[in-house]
Amino acid sequence: MTNRNFIVIMLGIELILTASTIALVSFFDYSQSSGAGGIILLFSIWTVASVEIITLIAFYVYMKSRGFDFDVSKLSKMKW
Amino acid sequence: MQADIVFIAISLLAAASAIALFASRRLLHAVLALTIAFMSSSLLFFYLGETFIALLQLFVFVGGLSTYLVVAVAAEAARGKFELYVFIPLAVLFVIGLSEIVINSNLSLPAPALPASFTGASIEALTVYYPVLAMLLILLFSAVIGSILIIRKFVRLVT
Numbered sequence: 157m158t159n160r161n162f163i164v165i166m167l168g169i170e171l172i173l174t175a176s177t178i179a180l181v182s183f184f185d186y187s188q189s190s191g192a193g194g195i196i197l198l199f200s201i202w203t204v205a206s207v208e209i210i211t212l213i214a215f216y217v218y219m220k221s222r223g224f225d226f227d228v229s230k231l232s233k234m235k236w
Numbered sequence: 237m238q239a240d241i242v243f244i245a246i247s248l249l250a251a252a253s254a255i256a257l258f259a260s261r262r263l264l265h266a267v268l269a270l271t272i273a274f275m276s277s278s279l280l281f282f283y284l285g286e287t288f289i290a291l292l293q294l295f296v297f298v299g300g301l302s303t304y305l306v307v308a309v310a311a312e313a314a315r316g317k318f319e320l321y322v323f324i325p326l327a328v329l330f331v332i333g334l335s336e337i338v339i340n341s342n343l344s345l346p347a348p349a350l351p352a353s354f355t356g357a358s359i360e361a362l363t364v365y366y367p368v369l370a371m372l373l374i375l376l377f378s379a380v381i382g383s384i385l386i387i388r389k390f391v392r393l394v395t
Binding site: 215 | 254257263267270281286289301305365375379380387
């Protein structure tokens with residue numbers, strides 16, 4: 157089940173963020189809170205998820221163009 | 237009873253798509269699995285009675301970001317032997333089927349919506365929480381600028 161592809165790992169983080177939104181909305185439904193805190197927290201998670209996808213695409217295109225391997229076990233340091 | 241069955245079906249779909257994301261060998265299949273996970277989470281929001289959040293999740297994540305991901309990955313995959321149009325009728329059938337399930341079943345539980353009134357919550361968000369909103373905007377803006385810089389570097393590399 158282990159997948160060392162860099163992109164799949166990032167998509168997994170995206171999945172974790174989606175799961176956290178489900179937990180958040182379920183909790184605020186349960187607690188019947190009427191404040192804006194839940195919405196703000198939800199927007200924060202969505203923003204982080206969106207930023208992750210934007211940067212992921214940029215890195216994907218860039219790494220593909222440079223011929224980098226997406227196997228993270230072969231990456232030893234970050235190069236520019 | 238019917239709502240419970242639909243809830244279990246949506247939950248199983250979400251779990252299966254999450255497993256498929258890691259089990260798939262091709263990157264495009266992983267991205268499509270993530271799209272299905274986004275869609276099933278949106279259906280769960282519908283089930284909770286949060287129609288507004290469900291629609292936001294559907295439009296922004298499924299309609300926007302997933303399409304962005306699929307196009308970017310498919311553009312690279314198209315250089316090989318993969319043909320994207322095989323998935324188009326499947327995707328259409330999938331969306332029609334899910335829409336039928338959502339429309340024909342009473343998915344909403346008798347739970348209150350997330351904020352009591354969206355107007356009050358919006359005013360509170362713009363007054364009390366405005367530093368958080370500003371930080372989120374800066375984060376998004378810097379990500380977009382950084383991505384443009386990386387893409388420009390890539391374009392310079394190609395041309």
